[in-house]
Amino acid sequence: MVPSTTVPGMEGSGKPLLSLRAVGKTFSNGVTALSNVDMTIREGDFLSLLGPSGCGKSTALRIIAGLTAPTTGTLDWSRKPGEESSVGFVFQEPTLLPWASVFDNVWLPLRLKGVSRSDAAPAVSQLLERVHLSGFENAVPRELSGGMKMRVSIARALVTKPRVLLMDEPFAALDEITRFKLNNDLLELWQDERFTVVFVTHSVFESVFLSNRIVVMAARPGRVFQEVEVDAPYPRDEAFRTSPAYAALCRQASDVLVSAINSTHGAAA
Amino acid sequence: MTAVESSVATLDPEEARRLRRERLERIGSWVLPLAIMVLAIWLWDRICVWNEIPQYILPRPGVVLQTLYNDAALLFGSLLVTLRITFLGLLLAVVGGVGLAVLFAQSKWVEMSFFPFAIVLQVTPIVAIFPLINIYVDNQTAKLLLCAWIVAFFPILSNTTLGLNSVDRNLRDLFRLNGATRWQELWHLRLPAAMPYFLGGLKIAGGLSLIGAVVAEFVAGASGQSSGLASRIIEAGYRLNAPRLFAALILISLAGIVIFLVLSLVSHLILRRWHESALKQER
Structure with a gap:
């Protein structure tokens, strides 16, 4: 695998933020979800983990989040002394508290850290505005559409100003129109706030549209197959979605993904 | 006139039928049970008259109502005694049931160790336990309360335990990610999530x-120490005072209905904004 180089003019590609070194995970039932994964996430990256189901993308994300401990290997966070390795997590489902209002849901992470409602209010309101949910502060989740719930979920993940935003196929359950809209809004947010994103998806199109780097993974055992640089400038908008360049990049990523899927049967990686 | 016509015209026959059926159902859901109730009472009255049944066997509804009025002071005094035991028993059941459920939720080991005791208490008929309680507990109120508590606490315990353990895994992960303490997870996540189960x-x-309180009074009342509605029933039975027996029975029944309605209302008010069970069904 060729180490990726910094592409000039790109939003991401800063200093290394987190390195996974020879990370593996074997569950108690003997299934090896991940084997010997090396990966470096750089500051400002929008990194997608792309692969077929069962390739350990979600497990890798959970290990980065600290929700699962790796069986082998290490995670190296580069951080200033005293700094927390804070992460924001967006699940496949919106995963909101159904009894709490939109405001209270976004406030939750701060609330758990002891921030009072009034102290949290400016940050919560500002984020709700950023995800286009101003005016819905008092609505409860069941009064919102699927896309709006996901926006609340994203706002909640960002409210603590995490260094890395981890997203586990967040838009997989949404219809295409809503997904495109959320893709655009997420990119806009990312460019303005300059946080780092690790985005798990099984959609080639989504990964190419969003990210500057795609890590293609293969299954059985879950491993890194190849890294693909998405050599296209930001901001990316609807015009990019229909451009020949986008189509070519999708084709390139798709070819890698197909080889990754075939490698599982052929055993050659 | 034209406006009326056009608004009628926009409804196709199927929708009009559906609207009519809904309206009928709405009215019927009130009128039908009421009508059947009135019919049953009328039949009861007629059976007494047609068969010339003596009052001490089966009193006519009017006589029962009259007794309810005449003996109001005695009967409502007794009702209050029974209700006091019922509510105190329920309160203790809530405290005990929720408290134990929270304890169980702290550790699977605690739950596995102590749940069998709860089941033993639940499945052993209270009438069979009462003679023991009678021996060990002196205080009359404490006896009855213990009885009502044993009968009432189990559904709260088992439902709340189920609720506390039915929290979305992702939400628990979210709390872990944000460094929530055990107490925060319980307070902000598990208890609200268990609320619908608890209310059920x-x-x-x-x-x-109420059943526990009445049964306890029955068993204790046989020795003539109680003054609740159950003892009024026993007393009336001995004296062949069937009208008073019926009046007491009706009061117990009404108390049960009111308790159910009040608790249903409380449940609805708490859950109406977010829980599926409290939402109006959409077409």
């Missing part, structure tokens, strides 16, 4: 608590 248990426990 509470509705059952409300009725059971």
